[in-house]
Amino acid sequence: MRWRLTLLVAATTTLTLVAFLVPLALLLRDVAEDRATDRATADVQGIVPVVGTADRADIEIVVEQLNAAGRRVTVFLPEGGAPVGAQAARTPAVELAATGTSLTAARDGGREIVIGVGRSGGTAVIRTVVPEADLHAGVTRAWLVLAALGLVLVVVGLLVADRLARSLVRPIDDLSAVSHRLARAELGARAVPTGPPEVREVAGALNHLAERIQVLLREEREQVADLSHRLRTPLTALRLEAESVRDPDERARVTAGVDALERAVTGLIRQARWRSAPSASATCDAVEVVRDRVEFWSVLAEDTGRAVRLSSVDGPLPVGVAADELAAAVDAVLGNVFAHTPDGTPFAVTLSADRVLVVSDAGPGLSAAVVSRGVSQGGGTGLGLDIARRAAAGGLDISDNPGGGAVVTLRLAAPPSS
Missing domain, CATH: 1.10.287 (Helix Hairpins)
Incomplete structure (x- = not known):
């Protein structure tokens, strides 16, 4: 979001500067051309009285002075003969000026200025040319200054946009961090209401939600504890x-x-x-817990005529689950065997060295619907295998034996490294 806001400001600033600086650059070029043209026109108009009244010798002196100052001035006299000053051919503009008209015409390499001057015997024409270099003198430097100014403005705009974007994004990042802490059961996490009013309102709502979650969890724990105590x-x-x-x-x-x-x-x-919150360091000996729970259920198995077979590695076999949680998971799976198979159905419990616990029976099989939390086809609560799933951090699978019966596989997690 921060970079998007910065990019948006950069694009807006660039478009604004282009819309302003391009016409300004063109205007500077036109002003420079008009300035050079006006200067040249003023120079040739200064010799109009001389051309209109003086003889050829005087005109040659004045024209030579202008040419010595950098002008390319040519005077075409009505008496004929060679033109006075810089040698030049009679152009269409000169022919038009001979009728008494003054004008400025564009030509390759600059501008041509011609002035018709009335003189005894006809019309004399004063002609000068403004080179391209004089027309655009200083324009390139002005354009470079404008480009540098535009670049500086874009950089300043980016810096300001980045600061503003940071002031907007930082409170949002803080809200995201607080929400992740709440998701990790850090219910004491609270957001600091900073930033724009909308973000402060969201922070307040998140804090209210966290407080409400704390209240609900505390009430739930108290209710469960009271029920258990009863x-x-x-x-x-x-x-x-x-x-x-x-x-x-x-x-x-x-x-x-x-x-x-x-x-x-x-x-x-x-x-x-x-x-x-669940303890991240809970461990127990899976061999001891499984043997204890199988021994407990063996009494009921003997009463119902069920053969029990326990295959286990030699202990200890540490796993990353608390002893009471693993015991509850084993009880849930074995309880399903007694609940969903008729009396006399044998079952087997196997615990391998790779921390895989398998409970299989020779009954009619276990429907996948039993695995869903809160769903049971046998009149129970449907929470037994959900308890087993939470204890089996590596996963819980239910399948059917090829010869009949169900197979429940719990993959237990390794203990956390110390």
Whole structure:
């Protein structure tokens, strides 16, 4: 924008100067030609009385003085004979002046001035020529001065335009920088209202928007935290119920489930209240998290008659995602296996050294519609695989096994370099 404004001013200034300086240059040329012509005419008119009354000898003396001063003067006498002064042929202008007419005619190399003078015995003609060099004396220098003046004016105009454009563009660049900071979740970023009134108004609107976003996020976090906190009461009741179960194995399984749910709720409360932006340095051991979640789901798999196969590299395998987020992603994928396949359907979990987590089953397959956030064909919220996608920074793919069933592939990111 800055360069466009400067270019616009440069074009406007150049056109204005051309429209002004070109006619002025032509006028200077015409003035110089008229000045030289008038000077020569005045010189020859000074000898008109002599030509009209004196004899040939006196006329020769006066004409020689003019020619010695740089004029090319010729006098054609009516008595005939050779012309007085510079040798010249009788031109059509001389023939016309012999009838008593005075005139100025253009000719190659300058201008021809002829004056008819009445004399006894006829009309004498005084002729002089103004060379091209005399007609345009000083014109070239004047044109160079005008060109230099025009160039200086263009440069000054560019400097002024650049300063004005900078005063307009700098506040806009500041607004752009603030908007990018807000996009990076730096909600404390604010624009300084500077520049033209319109830009200041935009800055104020952007600051108001940032404040409104802060308020909405704070209210949302508080609502989520309050909702999560309310879950503690039923969790406490579930724990009491679990402790009252007589079967030790059953009591241990239910207690483990309650503990996992309580950890998830606690993490949700902590994130809702204190996390303003995702941590760029979150890491965990993928092998440990995957084994823990598969072990957790193995109890339910055993109850529903499902065979579970876990293939994992030897740990540790660090990945660039928090442990609770990776656990939530694994839970979401495995939960879909239980939700969308009948009892007795086996499934397998594979974690490779290149940080690729694959969950496959032998069920009817998983529709692509399940991947859409908020869309579910199974009565759920449709958010499970969206959680898995956010944890899989390298991408999430869903495909069908050639022999039947679904394959969900999560490509986990490497941990950030220290």
